[in-house]
Every structure is written in structure tokens, then in C-alpha cells.
Amino acid sequence: MTTTQHPLLLASASPRRRQILATLGLPYDVAVAPGDEDAAQTQYRGPADGMAQWTASYKALMMFSRAEVTRQLVITADTTVLLDEQVLGKPRDEDHARELLRSLRGRWHRVVTGVAVTSMYDGQLHTRGASCSTPVLMRPYSDEEIDAYIASGDPMDKAGAYGIQHTDFRPTERIDGCYLNVVGLPLCTLVQLLAMFDVHPVNNGSAHSTCPWSEQCHV
Numbered sequence: 001m002t003t004t005q006h007p008l009l010l011a012s013a014s015p016r017r018r019q020i021l022a023t024l025g026l027p028y029d030v031a032v033a034p035g036d037e038d039a040a041q042t043q044y045r046g047p048a049d050g051m052a053q054w055t056a057s058y059k060a061l062m063m064f065s066r067a068e069v070t071r072q073l074v075i076t077a078d079t080t081v082l083l084d085e086q087v088l089g090k091p092r093d094e095d096h097a098r099e100l101l102r103s104l105r106g107r108w109h110r111v112v113t114g115v116a117v118t119s120m121y122d123g124q125l126h127t128r129g130a131s132c133s134t135p136v137l138m139r140p141y142s143d144e145e146i147d148a149y150i151a152s153g154d155p156m157d158k159a160g161a162y163g164i165q166h167t168d169f170r171p172t173e174r175i176d177g178c179y180l181n182v183v184g185l186p187l188c189t190l191v192q193l194l195a196m197f198d199v200h201p202v203n204n205g206s207a208h209s210t211c212p213w214s215e216q217c218h219v
């Protein structure tokens, strides 16, 4: 598949995704996909670990609904937390954040990020998607630590109400896979998807193509 070097567009409000994509050294624009992903997800009927990839494709579809988006190669992603195969999304409010953090305490769970790369040509959308699943073990943090973390405001925009990268809370004890997948963008998988559109990273491309966690990803 080829796109004759269309400009890259990251359709994401996530500052983490913007930072991770920047490491490839490719120029890209940023926009926020329109649409209501929570409402859309109520229509999803597939397996729990497929929801992230499905939602990433939904975000791409919403992005191309904007009249000015026609020639770009659009990157979208979605991160979900799965505990006992139940999807934990972002917290609705602080009480919900507390509930999610208590339910995850001391538990293994999975963080699944879906990624989609989409272009439009011949009047049709062409999407290549993938999803990566990373097992994560939470440490046995106290209720007081949960309260202090919630007071920081950090959990509210994150799946499962936590950020593995938070330097004060440091919620995780162990991770058996790709850190960048947990933070929201599995970089070497994205590089594989971009290669399908003949787009290749400027920085250290061969390192990305030898991802040690590829068995946890389905492209």
C-alpha cells in the first residue's frame, strides 16, 4: 500500500502520544478527533480485548468526517485497562477513580492499546490496525496514597485511573511487556503499520523494527 507521502496527522488529545510519536523524527500535525467515544463504545459487541482497536478505528472514521481531512495519513489510538476481562475506562469522577484504583490494587491486569493508521484514496478509507496487550501488576498502595494521587488530578484522563509514568504515585510493581503500550502508543507496532503505507522513521528505524514484545501485539 502506498500513499505518495501524505502528511502525518496524529488525531489525539493525549500529550503522551504526541511525545512518543515525536521520537520517530517524522513531521506530523496534531488534531483532536470529533465524536463521542464513550457513546460509540456502548455499541461495541466484540471481545473485551478488541475494544481498543475498534475504538481507534472509530476515532479515524470521525477524523475523516471532517471535510478538510482528506489527504493525510491519520494515526489514532485507544487505551483500555482490562481487569478480569472487564474493560475499565477513564474514571467518571473522583469516587469512581478511587473505586478503580482499589479494584486494581495488588492485582495483575492487562493494558490494551489499539492503534490505527488510515488514509483515504479512491474515495475509500484504508485502515491498518493493531493492538498490543501488556500484563501489569499493581503494588499494594494504601488508601491514603490513593487519596493523595486523586488530589493531584492525574487519574482523571487515564484509563483505569492511573498513569504508570506518575513519579510520585508509581502505581505499578511489575510490567511484563511494552512500557510505551501502557502509556498509550506502542511505538514499534506503529512503525510496522506506517511501513505498510511506505512511511519510515527518520530516527533509529531498525531499532523499532526489532520490538522485543511483538508476540504481545496483533497486527
Ligand SMILES: Cc1cn([C@H]2C[C@H](O)[C@@H](COP(=O)(O)OP(=O)(O)OP(=O)(O)O)O2)c(=O)[nH]c1=O
Pocket (backbone or CB within 6 Å): 011, 012, 013, 014, 016, 017, 032, 033, 077, 078, 079, 080, 081, 090, 111, 157, 158, 159, 160, 162, 163, 164, 165, 182, 183, 184
Ligand atoms: C494505563 C495508562 C493510561 N494512560 C493514558 C493513555 C491515554 O491517553 C489514556 C486513555 O484514554 P484514550 O481514550 O486512549 O486517549 P485520550 O482520550 O487520552 O486521547 P485521544 O483519544 O484523543 O487519543 O490513558 C497513561 O497515560 N498511562 C497509563 O499508565
